[in-house]
Amino acid sequence: MQRALEVALIDVGGTLWPNSWPIRKADAVGRRLRIRAAMPGIEPATVEALADDLIESSRPGDEARSISTENLASVNSPAEMLITGCLSRQGLPADEDMIRRLRSAMSIPISDQMQPLPGAGELLAEIHSLGMRNVIASNTYWRDAKSYWEDFRLLGMAEHIDCIITSVDAGHLKPHPAVFEMAMRWAEVPPERCVVIGNREDNDIAPALALGMSTILVYPDDPKPLASRANAVAPDLWACAKTIRDMCRTV
Ligand SMILES: [Mg+2]
Numbered sequence: 001m002q003r004a005l006e007v008a009l010i011d012v013g014g015t016l017w018p019n020s021w022p023i024r025k026a027d028a029v030g031r032r033l034r035i036r037a038a039m040p041g042i043e044p045a046t047v048e049a050l051a052d053d054l055i056e057s058s059r060p061g062d063e064a065r066s067i068s069t070e071n072l073a074s075v076n077s078p079a080e081m082l083i084t085g086c087l088s089r090q091g092l093p094a095d096e097d098m099i100r101r102l103r104s105a106m107s108i109p110i111s112d113q114m115q116p117l118p119g120a121g122e123l124l125a126e127i128h129s130l131g132m133r134n135v136i137a138s139n140t141y142w143r144d145a146k147s148y149w150e151d152f153r154l155l156g157m158a159e160h161i162d163c164i165i166t167s168v169d170a171g172h173l174k175p176h177p178a179v180f181e182m183a184m185r186w187a188e189v190p191p192e193r194c195v196v197i198g199n200r201e202d203n204d205i206a207p208a209l210a211l212g213m214s215t216i217l218v219y220p221d222d223p224k225p226l227a228s229r230a231n232a233v234a235p236d237l238w239a240c241a242k243t244i245r246d247m248c249r250t251v
Helices: 025-038 044-057 059-067 078-089 096-106 120-129 145-154 178-187 201-211 237-250
Strands: 007-010 133-138 163-166 194-198 214-218 232-234
Touching: 007 178, 025 044, 025 096, 044 059, 044 078, 078 096, 120 133, 120 237, 133 145, 133 178, 145 163, 163 178, 178 194, 178 201, 194 201, 194 237, 201 214, 214 237, 232 237
Parallel strands: 007 133, 007 194, 133 163, 194 214, 214 232
Antiparallel strands: none
């Protein structure tokens, strides 16, 4: 008999790792080094001017994300628009490959200051032990799947992740269903075999319910929600793991 639940689609900010992202002085230094490496053969003065512009232009967004790692931008590819603007001010062509390399250079790697929320690794392992697959389904600004793989490898969590889909890869931010739809296409499963785990009613739970998926609202790094339409609500990731176990027994 086929299992009822086969795939967990898991949010990251406020779900697997904290809502807030610390800003450090070294971030700009690291970005500048990665921008230089991403632009071989370009006049050094032009590269420095581009790096100044990219770092300065992204400051308001970075500061906003130090309060919440949820992407609050209303356009679907805000990073691409910002990079395109910076390139054009330096008279440089904004081709797709150049934009991708600069987006990756601007993505700040995970640091030892950034630890997953308690029980994150165990949740992923528990889902695997139930015979299900784990797909990261995340709204991001700079990060694409490749950047995230590096983060999760550094955090020692990559072995329990089967696929990563970000809004950058899907071309739309949640609550648009593109991230979840891409995950279903990858997993080759219908929505009723998926459970979405996330910390946001609007971005995670609502679009998942609209598609016909099961849902668990978690709040390991948020205040207790007053109400939710989710199938289950879990205060932490240990409780979430138990909820998934129970769901697998009963559905
Ligand atoms: Mg989140």
